[in-house]
Amino acid sequence: xxxxxxxxxxxxxxxxxxxxxxxxxxxxxxxxxxxxxxxxxxxxxxxxxxxxxxxxxxxxxxxxxxxxxxxxxxxxxxxxxxxxxxxxxxxxxxxxxxxxxxxxxxxxxxxxxxxxxxxxxxxxxxxxxxxxxxxxxxxxxxxxxxxxxxxxxxxxxxxxxxxxxxxxxxxxxxxxxxxxxxxxxxxxxxxxxxxxxxxxxxxxxxxxxxxxxxxxxxxxxxxxxx
Numbered sequence: 563x564x565x566x567x568x569x570x571x572x573x574x575x576x577x578x579x580x581x582x583x584x585x586x587x588x589x590x591x592x593x594x595x596x597x598x599x600x601x602x603x604x605x606x607x608x609x610x611x612x613x614x615x616x617x618x619x620x621x622x623x624x625x626x627x628x629x630x631x632x633x634x635x636x637x638x639x640x641x642x643x644x645x646x647x648x649x650x651x652x653x654x655x656x657x658x659x660x661x662x663x664x665x666x667x668x669x670x671x672x673x674x675x676x677x678x679x680x681x682x683x684x685x686x687x688x689x690x691x692x693x694x695x696x697x698x699x700x701x702x703x704x705x706x707x708x709x710x711x712x713x714x715x716x717x718x719x720x721x722x723x724x725x726x727x728x729x730x731x732x733x734x735x736x737x738x739x740x741x742x743x744x745x746x747x748x749x750x751x752x753x754x755x756x757x758x759x760x761x762x763x764x765x766x767x768x769x770x771x772x773x774x775x776x777x778x779x780x781x782x783x784x785x786x787x788x
Contacts, residue, residue: 628698643675644668647727679726685762687712687723721762729759736760 613627622630644650650668655661683690689708695701704712711723724732736756742749 625698632698640672640676644672647675648672675726678730682726682729682763684717684719685721685723685729685759686726719762721759732757733760733763 613631615622615627617627648668648671650665653661653664655664679686679688687708689704691705691707693703693705695703707718711717715723717723736754738751738753740749740751
């Protein structure tokens with residue numbers, strides 16, 4: 563067992579230090595030893611954590627428990643987005659109904675941003691087809707398309723890739739103007755000409771939402787054969 567010995571010389575005891583009970587005596591030896599067994603027991607658990615669930619083994623296996631636990635990152639990302647991008651704080655209301663309405667609007671805004679991020683994935687740096695590892699503890703692996711998008715800052719169609727706030731800021735420049743020709747009484751509305759990037763989200767939403775097929779027409783039979 564490793565130990566440390568400290569020899570106190572007699573000269574160190576010439577000046578009074580602290581209370582009489584704490585003064586070292588001449589030639590005293592202090593020994594310190596590490597608690598090797600306790601250190602080894604704690605080192606065996608370093609970097610480990612235990613996940614406990616009320617579900618039975620046949621309902622939720624060990625890998626499924628870890629994957630479900632890691633989905634907490636979605637909730638943490640939601641709170642982080644509401645605190646930063648959506649500015650849920652400070653709450654400048656005092657009445658309970660208004661505070662609830664403020665929080666509800668922030669939750670609704672986050673849902674809209676979540677839906678936009680899902681539909682506009684081709685225009686974002688988000689991985690469109692992430693590779694799910696078999697081991698849920700293993701780090702996530704980005705697909706080749708995501709690496710190419712991050713390296714070139716463009717997607718497969720040649721459009722610039724960006725973050726969701728930057729993309730929304732770009733889309734916000736598309737506006738509708740109310741025009742009047744000369745001194746005419748009537749006015750008409752006209753949209754500004756969209757750029758290539760602004761025209762991209764319409765195709766993304768079309769591709770992400772499958773076209774609904776009309777149900778087949780019911781076939782009727784004539785019991786008389788006519």
